[in-house]
Amino acid sequence: xxxxxxxxxxxxxxxxxxxxxxxxxxxxxxxxxxxxxxxxxxxxxxxxxxxxxxxxxxxxxxxxxxxxxxxxxxxxxxxxxxxxxxxxxxxxxxxxxxxxxxxxxxxxxxxxxxxxxxxxxxxxxxxxxxxxxxxxxxx
Amino acid sequence: xxxxxxxxxxxxxxxxxxxxxxxxxxxxxxxxxxxxxxxxxxxxxxxxxxxxxxxxxxxxxxxxxxxxxxxxxxxxxxxxxxxxxxxxxxxxxxxxxxxxxxxxxxxxxxxxxxxxxxxxxxxxxxxxxxxxxxxxxxxxxxxxxxxxxxxxxxxxxxxxxxxxxxxxxxxxxxxxxxxxxxxxxxxxxxxxxxxxxxxxxxxxxxxxxxxxxxxxxxxxxxxxxxxxxxxxxxxxxxxx
Numbered sequence: 029x030x031x032x033x034x035x036x037x038x039x040x041x042x043x044x045x046x047x048x049x050x051x052x053x054x055x056x057x058x059x060x061x062x063x064x065x066x067x068x069x070x071x072x073x074x075x076x077x078x079x080x081x082x083x084x085x086x087x088x089x090x091x092x093x094x095x096x097x098x099x100x101x102x103x104x105x106x107x108x109x110x111x112x113x114x115x116x117x118x119x120x121x122x123x124x125x126x127x128x129x130x131x132x133x134x135x136x137x138x139x140x141x142x143x144x145x146x147x148x149x150x151x152x153x154x155x156x157x158x159x160x161x162x163x164x165x166x167x
Numbered sequence: 168x169x170x171x172x173x174x175x176x177x178x179x180x181x182x183x184x185x186x187x188x189x190x191x192x193x194x195x196x197x198x199x200x201x202x203x204x205x206x207x208x209x210x211x212x213x214x215x216x217x218x219x220x221x222x223x224x225x226x227x228x229x230x231x232x233x234x235x236x237x238x239x240x241x242x243x244x245x246x247x248x249x250x251x252x253x254x255x256x257x258x259x260x261x262x263x264x265x266x267x268x269x270x271x272x273x274x275x276x277x278x279x280x281x282x283x284x285x286x287x288x289x290x291x292x293x294x295x296x297x298x299x300x301x302x303x304x305x306x307x308x309x310x311x312x313x314x315x316x317x318x319x320x321x322x323x324x325x326x327x328x329x330x331x332x333x334x335x336x337x338x339x340x341x342x343x344x345x346x347x348x349x350x351x352x353x354x355x356x357x358x359x360x361x362x363x364x365x366x367x368x369x370x371x372x373x374x375x376x377x378x379x380x381x382x383x384x385x386x387x388x389x390x391x392x393x394x395x396x397x398x399x400x401x402x403x404x405x406x407x
Contacts, residue, residue, distance in 0.1 A: 036272050
């Protein structure tokens with residue numbers, strides 16, 4: 029995100045895109061997802077959802093911008109570099125994944141939230157490991 | 168941007184800050200309303216940003232508290248890095264940047280005032296949409312609209328501390344007596360190089376001005392004074 033002193037997420041303009049259901053050629057993947065419908069393409073669902081979704085990122089961005097203003101350009105860059113180093117995970121996408129180092133850096137190692145208790149996986153076992161690896165390495 | 172979001176608490180207010188020779192005097196009323204219910208009648212709207220820098224908050228209570236919290240956080244970091252107290256201009260500038268960049272979501276009018284070594288006493292007004300204005304005295308909030316004339320007519324440069332305190336007290340009392348969303352008691356801070364002195368004026372000790380009297384039907388009412396002019400006449404003997 030750009031450096032900004034925004035305290036709460038801005039309301040996002042309404043968009044529709046084919047990106048999520050696209051195949052490698054950039055078109056809608058009918059074989060996998062069925063015929064193309066507007067319902068799947070609508071990206072904005074409501075300002076509350078976007079607000080909650082972007083909340084942590086916006087607050088984090090505000091703190092990083094304040095650090096940039098106070099300490100210099102290097103400070104947020106170093107923090108983000110450390111986070112990226114710690115998130116580099118060479119393993120295959122197995123389902124339960126915990127990253128203690130990332131939790132420590134993000135400051136949530138000493139808190140227990142609802143997501144930690146009700147931690148069932150969102151989707152079942154990976155149906156297409158190759159597609160998951162493609163997404164992860166951004167091929 | 169001006170409208171409060173649903174369920175929000177309004178700081179409908181009278182706030183003011185005046186600069187004098189050795190420091191600044193800031194003052195505010197103490198009423199916070201949610202619609203017509205007074206949620207807090209002893210609110211403290213004078214918020215600490217740094218040892219000699221305070222801000223007066225008006226507008227939405229939640230928005231101004233959030234901005235003041237981040238301003239305080241930022242000034243603490245600045246003090247760590249610079250090794251000395253930040254200037255009032257620094258504090259006012261960071262508050263203004265936050266007000267401007269969030270202007271679509273916020274409803275906050277803030278006055279930042281304080282004393283610093285470089286510029287001495289200063290008052291900065293940050294109205295609703297952002298924007299930073301340095302002034303010798305500034306008033307804000309919903310009650311301020313009723314006292315612009317009084318302030319323009321009364322303010323003189325070169326006042327000392329006591330006259331400035333009296334000016335703030337009178338102005339706020341007038342604003343509170345006319346504005347429905349201001350009231351309660353007056354809280355003041357006098358910020359000088361030596362420290363911050365808090366003053367509290369309860370509601371029954373507020374300065375009182377013309378409070379009006381009923382004029383309707385006065386012409387037909389017998390004035391009491393007329394009887395005293397004929398007091399030497401003895402009352403007439405009446406047979407029962």
